[in-house]
Amino acid sequence: MTAAGSPPESATPIHIDTSKASIARVYDAFLGGKDNYEVDRQVFEGVKQAAPEAADLAWDNREFLIRTIRFLASQTNVRQFLDCGSGLPTAENTHQVAQRLNPEARVVYVDNDPVVLAHGRALLEENEQTHFSPADIFEPRNVLEDPVVNAHLDFSEPIALLQVGTLHHYVGDRDPGEIMREYVEALPSGSFVVLSHFYDPEDDGYYSELARRMDDRFTHSPMGSGKFRTEKQIRGMFPGLEFVDPGLVLCCDWWPDGPRFKKQPEVSNCIVGAVGRKP
Numbered sequence: 001m002t003a004a005g006s007p008p009e010s011a012t013p014i015h016i017d018t019s020k021a022s023i024a025r026v027y028d029a030f031l032g033g034k035d036n037y038e039v040d041r042q043v044f045e046g047v048k049q050a051a052p053e054a055a056d057l058a059w060d061n062r063e064f065l066i067r068t069i070r071f072l073a074s075q076t077n078v079r080q081f082l083d084c085g086s087g088l089p090t091a092e093n094t095h096q097v098a099q100r101l102n103p104e105a106r107v108v109y110v111d112n113d114p115v116v117l118a119h120g121r122a123l124l125e126e127n128e129q130t131h132f133s134p135a136d137i138f139e140p141r142n143v144l145e146d147p148v149v150n151a152h153l154d155f156s157e158p159i160a161l162l163q164v165g166t167l168h169h170y171v172g173d174r175d176p177g178e179i180m181r182e183y184v185e186a187l188p189s190g191s192f193v194v195l196s197h198f199y200d201p202e203d204d205g206y207y208s209e210l211a212r213r214m215d216d217r218f219t220h221s222p223m224g225s226g227k228f229r230t231e232k233q234i235r236g237m238f239p240g241l242e243f244v245d246p247g248l249v250l251c252c253d254w255w256p257d258g259p260r261f262k263k264q265p266e267v268s269n270c271i272v273g274a275v276g277r278k279p
Ligand code: SAM
Pocket: 023, 024, 027, 061, 062, 065, 084, 085, 086, 087, 088, 110, 111, 112, 113, 116, 134, 135, 136, 137, 138, 163, 164, 165, 166, 169
């Protein structure tokens, strides 16, 4: 899979700790996948007690990701995708959507979950234009200086940087907006950022209460993260970027695929996303 002359994509042995929930496997459980363990499903069940439609939160996020990649691959000149926190392979992964529309598209996935790396590498054995790195996505320098990233992406040409469903799992001391600023500064003009995040609508009403209940369940689960942030906090994660229409909106409202006959589930009010362009 590694192009001739490029660095090896890590030969670290895979160790899977099935006693601890992992973000990637819990997300897989939300999406109805099979790559999860009892400890991961317990997190899903716990959040469902706070919000019975919780699985739709993950689906809103995933469908937003697919629509944004379709938009970028078909309507912009971006040919390079840096997908931070790619998750376990499921239907319609970033490289599949992008390369279907533009066979030249290059994708680097970054994810530090050993199960994601093992599955991803197996899936990509035959794909010379898609690669994996195990860097820490909350340490921009690690990603930006990563040998796999630099072997396959050209930072003098526009890049689409994805942080979809990731930053709400950041539990460190930094402002996530500052983390994003470091990424954005490294991107050339004409690049895009795609980002989605758990959202607290701060309406002091039903949806805000729902968001806070889910936040509490995620935070106090064996996974330990899932922060519902405010609009102001999430806007701060697009430093110096121009929003592509329709701006920062509920994920389900970002250019939906067609007319909506069914009512959106309540949890749809608790996840937002946007695409930003670097002028
Ligand atoms: N982006 C995909 C999507 O939206 O469908 C997957 C989102 S999933 C909720 C978050 C992913 O981020 C997981 O696969 C997890 O392993 C990865 N992740 C979390 N923290 C990370 C870190 N510090 N470094 C690298 N990957 C991380």
